[in-house]
Amino acid sequence: MMWSPDLFSNSPNISDPLSEVVRLLHPRAVFARIISGKGNWAVRYSEYGLPSFCIMLDGSCLLAVDCHQPITINAGDFILLPTTPAFTLASFVPAPPVYLDPNKIVNVSSELRYGEPEGPADMRSLGGSFVFDSPDQGLLVSLLPKVVHVQNSQRLSRLVQMVGEESADQKPGSEFVMSRLLELLLVEAMRSVATENAPPGLLRGLGDERLARALTQMHARINYAWSVDELAKIATLSRSAFFERFRRMVGVAPMEYLLAWRIEIAKELLSDNKLTVSEIAERVGYGSSSAFSVAFSRYVGKPPSQFAR
Template sequence: MIDPLSEVVRLLQPQAAFANVISGKGNWAVCYAEFGLPSFCIVLDGSCRLTVDGREPITIGVGDFVLLPATPAFTLSSFVPAPPVLLDPRTVASERREHRYGDPIGPPDMRLLGGSFLFDAADPGLLVSLLPSLVHVRDSVRLSQLVQMVGEESADQKPGSEFVMSRLLELLLVEAMRSASGGTAPPGLLRGLGDERLAPALNQMHARVDHAWSVDQLARVAALSRSAFFQRFTRLVGVAPMEYLLAWRMEIAKKLLRGGALSVSEVAERVGYGSTSAFSVAFSRHVGQPPSQYARRPEP
């Protein structure tokens, strides 16, 4: 059985675009402009205040992991107000060094690792569609262990560090997505996976993407009537069952076409289309260009 959550992470292929240590002592504040891309921070020591535009301030402490799938403007600060230093996140991303704020003398009160995710394959909008606008995970033993390993890897920079960091961040992303798979998640795959009736149907849709699924068949998997399943799926996942299946088939098709090992007809069969022409029409309508043209486009 294919696990949909693992499949999404494999499709995204997350890596760290950059990761810098940020530290502070005394009274300090830094205000980052809107970034738009997925970013994260991991608190290594101490604590500070995080204020994301449009939200109340929250306290983040050692071991906490924060993920902002679309990264609006935000402020990091000490607990005593201070005039903020205005920063462009793209400029910070280009500087591979520790950024120290407040009192420059002596050990800092707070240290965190802040950075951005880069996705090798899929549109980062896929992650935004799966997660709340802010994910804050705390008091997780597994997460604390991962955070400690990320901190050690960032500090040591041993041979193979880039590969190890990518795998650790992949695990952190999975943990963040797991934490958001309950009732607090926005409509989407994670919300559906948190529902005991819809989860089996979603698992089957992902495990057998080439199957000619109908709403009736999926309703039986979910042990619901057709109408109850359709309404529940649409409310929790945010789209109708067949619309979700089409979107996921197109994501898989894009990945296979980018790989270049399969013909368009073979890709069509892999994602449940008995007719290459029917697949081409569906793909063109969904993606905006024919599959043959998409397969030839240069890698981003």
């Protein structure tokens, strides 16, 4: 039977590329703690390197990330720093900064207080960092700008409120619930930058209605022998217009993107050690294990069997 772009248009099993990325990353919170401030204060954090977040629960403060304009964080806002460069967090009245090493406070579970130690806080936030079980943590960094600031989102506000309540109550199962909530916050942050303001990549492509159709189908049928012509028809663009638009918005040519995503899926399957190399080759669209091994080795730098070990 000949393939048609309409064949899967109403299928309930169409893959959501954004959900796939989050699932592939296996995110979890390595730590999360209440951070508060009172009076005039400033703290200067050195570079951390791992993804970190800040959820403003009450009040507001200033965030100045190196090489970026300072921004005001208000109650309900969510900040994500995919690589966490050095930054300064401060009250609105200037104060000499206290220098902190993020690596030395990761294992501290008690509330962190800035400024005056006593009295009701002017600012309360939940700060922490993500860790990813995926072997390719750089996948998140490649998708997002260096500073993600989500505000004026009712969905986000509800999630922030739930995170604050869960953090305060510490009921049985709190660690699991907190992990799921932070996963949802990560998805919401990624959704917020799925526009032309995002760096070239999957999120920017998903912000383009026509390219989103093609990307969704590519993810839905990763084992299909896609051609640029077929993908262009899904996007209702000419072949040349689709190719140029895809490369400009996603950052690579369509077939390069498909190869990269097939390799990412293959890495996960190899890490699970539940399928043979030939089974994985078929799962990600290769007619033989030898063809898959050649493509995998060229892309990763080692053959599939060695990667699995």
